[in-house]
Amino acid sequence: MSATDGPAADERVTVSDEAVAALVAAAENGGVDFDGLRAVSEGDGYRFETPEMTRAGLTESEFRDACTNHPEYVDNWYFFEGGDRSPADRAFLRWLEDGDAESWDVPTRYDALREGVARSWGQVAVTAMLGAGGRRYELRHEDDLGTPLPDLERHEDPLAARDLVKHDDRGRYRPLKTAPSLPTGWAFVGLDGRACTRALDLIYPATVANWHLEREGDLDVNHWRETMERQSGIYSVIKTWDRGEGYEHVNWVAEACCDDSQCLKRREWGYDDETELDVDGGDGEFPCREPCSLVVAAARKWTRLEGQQPRTYEFELTPGEKEQVEAIIDAVADGRVDDIREADIYEGGNRYRTRFLRAKRMDDTGRLCGVPTDPEEGSEDD
Amino acid sequence: MSQALVIVAHGSHLNPESSTPTYDHADTVREVGAFDEVRVGFWKEEPHFREVLRTVDAEEAYVVPLFISEGYFTEEVIPRELRLEDWDEAAWDSDGTSATSVTLTATDTGQRVHYCGPAGTHDAMTDVIVRRAESVTGDPDVGPGFGLAVVGHGTKRNENSAKAIQYHADRIRERGRFDEVRDLYMDEDPEVDDVTDFFETEDVIVVPLFVADGYHTQEDIPEDMGLTDDYRTGWETPAVVDGHRIWYAGAVGTEALMADVLLERAADAGADVGDAVQRVRELTRVGGESADRDAGAPTADD
Numbered sequence: 185m186s187a188t189d190g191p192a193a194d195e196r197v198t199v200s201d202e203a204v205a206a207l208v209a210a211a212e213n214g215g216v217d218f219d220g221l222r223a224v225s226e227g228d229g230y231r232f233e234t235p236e237m238t239r240a241g242l243t244e245s246e247f248r249d250a251c252t253n254h255p256e257y258v259d260n261w262y263f264f265e266g267g268d269r270s271p272a273d274r275a276f277l278r279w280l281e282d283g284d285a286e287s288w289d290v291p292t293r294y295d296a297l298r299e300g301v302a303r304s305w306g307q308v309a310v311t312a313m314l315g316a317g318g319r320r321y322e323l324r325h326e327d328d329l330g331t332p333l334p335d336l337e338r339h340e341d342p343l344a345a346r347d348l349v350k351h352d353d354r355g356r357y358r359p360l361k362t363a364p365s366l367p368t369g370w371a372f373v374g375l376d377g378r379a380c381t382r383a384l385d386l387i388y389p390a391t392v393a394n395w396h397l398e399r400e401g402d403l404d405v406n407h408w409r410e411t412m413e414r415q416s417g418i419y420s421v422i423k424t425w426d427r428g429e430g431y432e433h434v435n436w437v438a439e440a441c442c443d444d445s446q447c448l449k450r451r452e453w454g455y456d457d458e459t460e461l462d463v464d465g466g467d468g469e470f471p472c473r474e475p476c477s478l479v480v481a482a483a484r485k486w487t488r489l490e491g492q493q494p495r496t497y498e499f500e501l502t503p504g505e506k507e508q509v510e511a512i513i514d515a516v517a518d519g520r521v522d523d524i525r526e527a528d529i530y531e532g533g534n535r536y537r538t539r540f541l542r543a544k545r546m547d548d549t550g551r552l553c554g555v556p557t558d559p560e561e562g563s564e565d566d
Numbered sequence: 567m568s569q570a571l572v573i574v575a576h577g578s579h580l581n582p583e584s585s586t587p588t589y590d591h592a593d594t595v596r597e598v599g600a601f602d603e604v605r606v607g608f609w610k611e612e613p614h615f616r617e618v619l620r621t622v623d624a625e626e627a628y629v630v631p632l633f634i635s636e637g638y639f640t641e642e643v644i645p646r647e648l649r650l651e652d653w654d655e656a657a658w659d660s661d662g663t664s665a666t667s668v669t670l671t672a673t674d675t676g677q678r679v680h681y682c683g684p685a686g687t688h689d690a691m692t693d694v695i696v697r698r699a700e701s702v703t704g705d706p707d708v709g710p711g712f713g714l715a716v717v718g719h720g721t722k723r724n725e726n727s728a729k730a731i732q733y734h735a736d737r738i739r740e741r742g743r744f745d746e747v748r749d750l751y752m753d754e755d756p757e758v759d760d761v762t763d764f765f766e767t768e769d770v771i772v773v774p775l776f777v778a779d780g781y782h783t784q785e786d787i788p789e790d791m792g793l794t795d796d797y798r799t800g801w802e803t804p805a806v807v808d809g810h811r812i813w814y815a816g817a818v819g820t821e822a823l824m825a826d827v828l829l830e831r832a833a834d835a836g837a838d839v840g841d842a843v844q845r846v847r848e849l850t851r852v853g854g855e856s857a858d859r860d861a862g863a864p865t866a867d868d
Contacts, residue, residue: 385621390614416638417643476612478579
C-alpha cells in the first residue's frame with residue numbers, strides 16, 4: 185500500500201504554533217487523551233504524556249517545548265480534533281489511515297504516512313501522506329496508481345472534479361456518478377483534509393456522508409415501495425407496478441441497474457422494510473440508501489412495458505441464429521459491443537454477423553421474420 | 567452561525583451541459599465569498615435533492631431553485647425531496663409569480679432551511695433578460711430601434727409558466743428601453759414560429775426564458791423561427807428572417823448575471839451577503855470577468 189510519489193522518507197513533522205496554542209487551551213479545558221497523547225493542566229503545572237514518556241509539573245513554556253519535541257503526537261491530535269471538521273469528514277480521514285491496522289500507534293502511523301497510505305473509495309485511490317504543513321492527500325483513478333505523476337493531468341482545486349468526471353474514457357456522458365466508469369488520466373495533488381473530502385464529494389456525491397451515517401447506525405434507508413409511493417407527476421404510474429404479487433420485478437430492476445458492474449454503491453434498500461431482494465446488493469464501501477433517479481426513470485418505462493400481456497409468437501430461426509440473438513443480448517447488456525472486433529465473425533454480436541441476421545430475418549419494416557407485433561394488424565409501436 | 571447557499575436545479579440524464587449554468591453561477595457566488603458553503607443539488611443528477619443537504623455542514627441553508635417559474639417542481643417536488651417539514655405551498659402566499667421564502671426544518675438533517683421562490687420570478691430576473699439582450703448584441707446600450715421577444719414554453723403544463731414570461735415582458739416594456747416588447751410561446755399563441763409577424767422593428771432580440779440550453783433552445787426554437795433549416799448546421803447572429811434581423815440569445819439561464827438573482831433570493835430570505843450583490847453585478851457585466859461564460863443544456867428528459 186505505498187504510493188509511487190510519496191514524500192521523502194526523512195521528512196520531519198513540524199508542529200504549528202496554532203496546534204501548540206490549541207493544545208495548551210485544551211489541556212487547560214479538561215485535558216486531552218487521544219491516540220496515546222495525554223495533555224492536561226493539573227494543580228502543579230502541565231502534564232505531557234505519550235506511551236514513550238511522561239513529563240509532569242511543567243510550566244507553560246516547558247509544556248510548549250514538549251509539544252515541539254513530540255510534533256507527531258501534537259500534529260496528529262490537532263489534525264483530527266483541533267479543527268472544525270465535520271464528524272463525517274473526520275471519520276473518513278481516520279478510516280483512510282486505519283487500513284488493516286486499526287491499532288497503529290502514532291509513530292507507526294507517521295512512518296506509514298511518510299510512505300503514503302492508499303485506500304480505494306469507489307474507483308478512486310486516496311493516498312494520505314505527509315507534506316509541508318502536515319497531512320496531504322492525493323487522488324487518482326486506482327488504475328493510475330502505477331502511472332508516474334507527470335503523465336497525469338494534475339489538479340489542486342477540488343472543483344475541477346466536476347468536469348473531470350462528467351465523461352468516461354470513451355467520451356460518453358456519465359449520468360450516474362457512481363457508475364464504474366470513472367475516467368483515468370488525472371490526479372489531485374497536495375490536497376489538505378478538507379479539499380480531499382470536498383473533491384470526493386464532487387466525484388461521488390454524498391457517499392462520505394451516507395457511509396458515516398451507516399457507521400453510526402443512522403442511515404435512513406428508503407425501500408422500493410416507499411420510494412415509488414412518493415413519486416408524483418409522470419412517475420406516479422410506477423406504484424401501479426407493485427401489484428401485491430411479489431417483488432420479482434424489483435429483483436430484475438436491481439439486477440439490471442444496481443449490480444456492482446453498473447454502480448459502485450452497495451444497495452441497502454429492499455422491496456420494503458421486511459422484504460430484502462434476492463439479488464446481491466454489491467460489495468461497495470459506501471451504501472445506496474434508496475432507488476436513484478435513474479432507477480426511477482427506468483422503472484417508469486418498465487411499468488408501461490410490463491403492463492403488456494405476453495403473446496405467443498412464432499419465429500423461425502436456426503439453432504445458430506437463436507444462440508446469436510442470445511449473444512447479442514449478452515453483449516449489449518454487458519456493455520461489450522465496442523469490444524467486439526471488427527472482423528471477429530465468431531462473436532454473435534459482431535456487426536457483420538448482426539447485419540447478416542437482419543438482412544436474412546427482418547423484413548423491410550424491421551419486423552423479425554416478418555411477424556407483425558400485433559397479429560390483428562400490421563405492427564404496434566410503443 | 568455559518569450559512570450555506572444551496573442551488574437546486576433540474577439537471578439531466580442525457581445532456582451533459584444541463585448542469586453547466588448551475589455550476590457556473592455557483593462559482594460566481596463562491597467568488598464573492600458571501601456564503602461559507604455553496605452547494606448544488608439536482609433532480610436528475612447527483613447529489614440529488616434528496617441528499618444535497620447532508621453534504622452541507624452549515625446549520626442554516628438558503629435553498630434557491632434555479633427554475634423559471636413556480637409550479638410542480640418548486641411547490642411539490644423540491645420541498646418533498648428536501649423533506650421540508652410542514653411545507654405548505656400556501657406559505658408562499660403567491661399569485662403565481664410572487665413567492666418569496668419560508669423557513670422550515672429539514673427532517674432528515676435538522677437544518678434550518680430558508681426555502682426561496684424560483685430564480686425565474688424574482689424581479690432581478692428582468693435585468694438578466696435585458697443583460698442577455700446586451701450580451702447577444704454586444705451593446706451595453708442596446709434598446710432604441712430594437713424589439714425584444716421573451717419566449718417561454720407555454721401554459722399547457724403550467725399556467726404559472728406563462729405568467730412569469732408576461733411578468734418580465736411587462737416590466738421591460740414599462741421601462742421604455744426597447745421599441746417593442748412581446749411575450750411569445752413555443753406551444754401556444756402568440757407563437758415564436760411567427761416572431762417576425764409581431765414586430766415592426768427591423769432588429770429583434772429573442773431571449774428564451776429557459777435555465778439551460780438544450781433541445782428546446784438549440785434545436786426547436788431556432789428551426790421554428792427559421793434561423794436555420796437544420797440546427798446542426800448552426801445559424802448566424804443576427805440571422806435575417808423575412809427582412810428582420812433576429813438576434814437569438816439562447817437560454818437566459820446561461821447569462822452570468824443569473825448569479826445575482828440567486829444571491830438576491832437568498833438575501834431577501836435573510837442571508838447576510840454584504841456587498842456581494844453589487845460585486846456580482848460588476849463581475850458579470852458585459853465585458854466583465856465572468857460575462858463571457860456560456861453554457862448549454864437541455865432538460866428534454868423529465
